Every structure is written in C-alpha cells, then in structure tokens.
Amino acid sequence: xxxxxxxxxxxxxxxxxxxxxxxxxxVDAVVTDPPWPVExxxxxxxxxxxxxxxxxxxxxxxxxxxxVIHLSAATDPRWLRCVPPEMPxxxxxxxxxxxxxxxGRILSADVAYVFGEFPPPSQSGHMLPGRTMxxxxxxxxxxxxxxxxxxxxxxxxxxxxxWYGGGTNLDPFMGSGTTIVAAKNLGRKAIGIEIEERYCEIxxxxxxxxxxxLSAKPEGDAPDGGKGGSK
Numbered sequence: 001x002x003x004x005x006x007x008x009x010x011x012x013x014x015x016x017x018x019x020x021x022x023x024x025x026x027v028d029a030v031v032t033d034p035p036w037p038v039e040x041x042x043x044x045x046x047x048x049x050x051x052x053x054x055x056x057x058x059x060x061x062x063x064x065x066x067x068v069i070h071l072s073a074a075t076d077p078r079w080l081r082c083v084p085p086e087m088p089x090x091x092x093x094x095x096x097x098x099x100x101x102x103x104g105r106i107l108s109a110d111v112a113y114v115f116g117e118f119p120p121p122s123q124s125g126h127m128l129p130g131r132t133m134x135x136x137x138x139x140x141x142x143x144x145x146x147x148x149x150x151x152x153x154x155x156x157x158x159x160x161x162x163w164y165g166g167g168t169n170l171d172p173f174m175g176s177g178t179t180i181v182a183a184k185n186l187g188r189k190a191i192g193i194e195i196e197e198r199y200c201e202i203x204x205x206x207x208x209x210x211x212x213x214l215s216a217k218p219e220g221d222a223p224d225g226g227k228g229g230s231k
Contacts, residue, residue, distance in 0.1 A: 005204035009184040010192065012207070014200045017172035017193045018055045024191060026063045028166020029116075030056065031183075033070040033152050034173045054082035056172050057115075061086045066116035068164050070095070070152060070179075073109040083115055090114040093164070094131040095156040110156060114164050123166070132159040158182040177203025 001023045005012040013020050034056070035049045053069075060067040061084050069080065083089075095110035102108070119128070134153035157179045161169055167188060171179040174192030176199050183190035184207060194200045 004197075004200045005207065007207060009188070010180050010190050010207045012174065012177075012180070012192045012194070012200055012204055014194060014197050016195050017052070020193050021055070021059045021063075021172065024063070024170065027168045027170045027191065028064065029066040029068060029119075029161075029164065029168075030060045030064045030170045030172065031068040031070070031157075031161055031165050031179055032056070032171045032173050033175065033179070036071070036075050050079055050082060052173070053079070057083040057087065060116070064116065064170065065166060066090070066114060066119065066164060068160055069113045069115075070156070070160060071111055071113070073111045074103055074106055077111075077113065080113060087115045090116060090118065091128070091130070093129075093160070095153070095159070096131065096133040097153070098133055098135040110152070112160055112164070119164055119166065128163060132156065152178045154178055154182060158186065161188060162186055174203055175199050177206050181206050 001013065001020065003011045004014040034053050057067060067083065067087055069083075071077070091114050093112040093114060095112060097108055097110075100107040100109060132155070134155040152175075161179060161183045165183065165188065168191070169179070169183045169188055170191045170193075172193045174180060174194040177192060180190035180192040180203065192203055194203065
C-alpha cells in the first residue's frame with residue numbers, strides 16, 4: 001500500500017479507512033474527529049457515520065490502547081454505542097473556546113470521549129486534566145481559510161494528542177490534518193487516512209511546511225513539555 005505522503009513522523013493514506021486499516025499495524029492511540037451522523041451534503045461519509053465509526057472502533061479494540069473521539073458538544077453521543085464493550089469507557093474531556101460561536105441558542109464547545117487504557121504516567125504525568133480552552137482566534141497553523149468545512153482547533157488537537165494520545169497516533173478521518181500536524185509538532189508519530197484527495201493534499205502540504213515545535217511548553221501541558229503535552 002503506497003502512502004499519499006510520508007516523512008519521518010507522518011504517513012498519510014488516501015482512501016476509505018475500512019479498506020486501509022487492515023494493512024496498518026498496532027498504534028498507541030486512535031485520536032479522531034469522525035464524520036457526524038447528520039445529513040450534510042458537503043461532508044463525504046456522513047450518511048455512513050455509524051458503520052464508519054463502528055469499523056474504526058472494532059479495529060481499535062485489537063490494535064490500539066486508546067480511542068479518543070473528538071465531537072461537537074452538540075452532537076448526540078448515543079451513536080457511540082458502536083464502541084465495543086471490550087474497549088471500556090475511560091473519561092470525558094471538555095474542549096472549550098475562548099471565543100465561542102452560536103449554534104442557535106447553544107454556545108459552541110467540543111467534547112472528547114476517551115476509551116481504553118490510561119495513558120502511562122511517563123507520558124502525561126500522574127493526574128490527567130479534564131478541560132482545556134482554545135484561546136488563539138486565528139488558530140490556523142498553516143491552514144488556509146475554507147480548507148475544510150468543519151476544521152478542528154489546533155490547540156484542542158494538540159492537547160488531546162499530548163495527554164491522551166501516544167507515541168504513535170492514528171486519525172482514520174484525517175480531514176485537513178490538524179491532529180497529525182499536532183502529533184508531529186509534539187515529536188510523536190502519526191498516521192492519517194482520508195477519503196477526499198483534496199484534503200490529503202492540504203494535510204500533506206501542512207505537514208511538509210510544519211517545523212517541530214521545540215519551544216517552551218505552553219501552560220497546562222504535561223510535565224515533559226513537548227513529549228507529553230497537548231492537542
């Protein structure tokens with residue numbers, strides 16, 4: 001299976017994750033923002049949200065220590081019943097916005113559901129935080145406006161990968177690559193799968209342009225700074 005893009009930290013595959021996952025070996029964590037179970041014409045795969053998520057969850061039971069599912073707080077979580085009981089529920093994490101938008105009468109926020117094993121203390125410290133906030137109103141990190149209809153905040157992705165990801169992270173619904181860019185900047189390995197080629201190209205361009213973040217750790221990161229830190 002030939003990668004769409006590859007460097008020392010990141011490998012990107014273009015295609016349906018259900019066809020590609022069987023060829024991928026074990027990873028430490030699956031960290032992903034999956035297609036939501038709603039009818040949106042501009043989001044490929046949304047009408048198949050349940051079977052797509054079920055396939056990833058079933059694969060994760062055998063090949064990943066943790067499954068971290070990043071959703072809008074307005075997304076009905078009951079469809080996550082597709083996660084097999086063999087991967088136990090671990091915790092819920094809250095991903096706030098310093099400048100939230102409105103969705104009708106609801107202020108926007110995100111939430112992450114973590115399944116599987118606790119991350120090792122050597123990676124993230126003994127006590128695991130439950131909340132973070134995306135503060136940068138720009139927060140694009142190489143992403144052009146309009147690249148993806150539902151982009152995730154880089155700060156949220158970095159926090160999730162740092163605390164609840166692992167040494168090797170998989171995003172089977174990569175989109176424009178925010179999670180894999182965050183993993184690369186933390187010095188982690190990442191594998192991304194995306195069915196839409198135009199988003200593979202955007203993610204590849206972002207990974208090629210990114211420089212590993214060796215600066216001092218932001219407030220709220222894990223004790224080891226870059227290597228155990230945040231999305």
